[in-house]
Amino acid sequence: MKIAKVDIYGIRLPLHEPFIVSYDRYDDMPVILVKIELADGTVGWGEAVPDQHVTGETHHSVMQILEHELAPLLKGLSPFQIELIHKKMNKKILGNPTAKAAIDCALYDLMGKITGQPVYQLIGGKAHDFLVMPQVISIKSPGEMAEDARRIVGEGFRNVKIKVGTDAETDIERIRAVRNAIPKEVNLRVDANQGWDRISAVTVIEKTKDCLVDWYEQPVLAADILSMQEIRRVSHAKVMIDEGIHGTGDLLNVIQNRSADMVNIKLMKTGGIYPALAMASMAEAAGLPCQVGSMVESAVGTMAGAHLSIARDIIQSNELVGPFMFSKDVASVSFDGDVLRFPELPGLGVEVNEEIVKELMEVHITV
Template sequence: MKIKKVDVFAARLPLKEPFIIAYDQYNDMPTILTRLETAEGTVGWGEAVPDQHVTGESWDSTFQIIKHELAPLLINESPFSIDLIHKKFNNKIDGVPSAKAALDLALYDLMGKITGQPVYQLIGGKSHQELQVPQVISIKDPELMAVDAHRYVKAGFRNIKIKVGTDPSVDIERIKAVRNSIGRSTKLRVDANQGWDRIQALRVIRETVDCDVDWYEQPVKAYDLKSLKEIRAVSHAKIMVDEGVHNIHDLVNVVEMRAADMLNIKLMKSGGIYPALALANLAEAAGMPCQVGSMVESAIGTMAGAHLAMGRSIIETNEMVGPLMFSKDVAAIQYHGDVIQFSDTPGFGIEVDEYFVKEITSFSCEIK
């Protein structure tokens, strides 16, 4: 089977409320959706959620890179030639991981549909009984974050992640307020998104020792592995690296420096499922548990991440929360409480609403 057509849609997904993290605020979520079609009519869907602060890509630039540089490389290729295709991508242009992920995901969706298998069966089989998802709370006043957290726990969520990374004094209040609101039986994770320096991070970690935080994620700038190592050396809780690792070369540096306990793999940072598998394998060799993180993707990117998490035992946690944050999505995903549901349907197991995709699309193109 050969790929005969690539459609690219620059769309904006409606959020239930603004999403606020240390470095930006999102009132809606810009995304790039890709649709691959074979000569036989089989269709696979992919997605890019670029982030100028993380992947170095913008919404517009990602659309143009896919349209002019990457998508043409797929015409008349087999979707199963995943290694060759990634080599072609990398020879054509360096970086641009979310642009590459948009096509990589669609290739895996295609492979699953062609073989009649869910994607997780293609990458390792079912490694977990279930995937629990957390609720992620964006930056607000401490009291409001505590109210949100309490409401989510009442709704059945067993894991709460909070965004911090502004003023350390207020961040300490946020962490304490949320812990007090959810009790001790609910797990709590803290993500600073590079918002602190070393001294600030050490202060926050020290002054929240009684909050029983599972881990502190990316407390300092992505490039500052020395500070990350120093923080890890004295932290009572685990330290997770996120923005500091995009590819296996970054991970080698983290492992050699012993700079982190855990790794947050994101499809948009790594360039898709294929390079993400390499990260998971290297992390497993280093004894470093992983998480599949979210860039607030639609149902497409979310289920891609869920299949990745399901297919690798070293991926112990996930944040497949994007669909919970949208007022309407491009496909339906089922959650049973805080557990994401899988089906035996081939590919990512979702039915994309192409009419809604066109409704939220600002501009698009077709490559043949």
């Protein structure tokens, strides 16, 4: 059960339509897949989807870090040595959580395949009976976003999240247009992706008080914890922190300053499932409900997040929307309406189509 080889694939996944948030536009999604192979031929898959606005990593930097710094550390180790491997990675290079997450998820995939168990069984078992998926609407005109919302609800989705964060007045129009387009029983979440300042955030939240927003996510810049605290103090709705926390140190700061009501845990920010479990436990101790978010990941990263989500009671929502957004993916994820179906397979439960990987591949490196 020793690691013998690591393959790194740089690919681009095509989107049904451009994905637009406050800080960037994505016409396709640059993704890095990692395949770790044991001496007996067993393979595990992991994924990195870097966002330079969040972790400072790019597609090219993650490829380089994986090839030259992290993958060489794995040779001869067992995938079950997850604590040691994370310690080695953190000693080798500071930060770079997205690169580390790709390795972490591949290790969990291997552990599940070796034991014949789905990953959620290795990290606590099912804490929830099922996972309900939302749909996410990227930034468009208020009318276009309302039309998207109507379509999404018509397809059976019970949770709608909208991206905003350009200017306050237009964002107010967007929120109102979407709320008016969907039934009151459909949950609405709003994500500014750091797009507002403190005054704008307070203004938008106050002027959309009647729109029944479940929570407002990351209204201000990631490092502005004090503004988050002030916004939370006057907000009628919950305030979620996302880009402002990457690890347990950040989360401790948020807890001490009472700067959020909820926490968005993303594997690409934390460095994978193993450190994400520590964050979930810390949040639970502080009474902060969690969401597992996504950098718009393929079926590989999506299922890694799903296993984490279903295994922790404190994780009460998710945003694992990648499979809905891609016109072609490297593996399939099954849904019953807006409910994710966990396959009866060990590991992450994904069967990667390596022919599609080759078709979409720009770079392939073997270490």
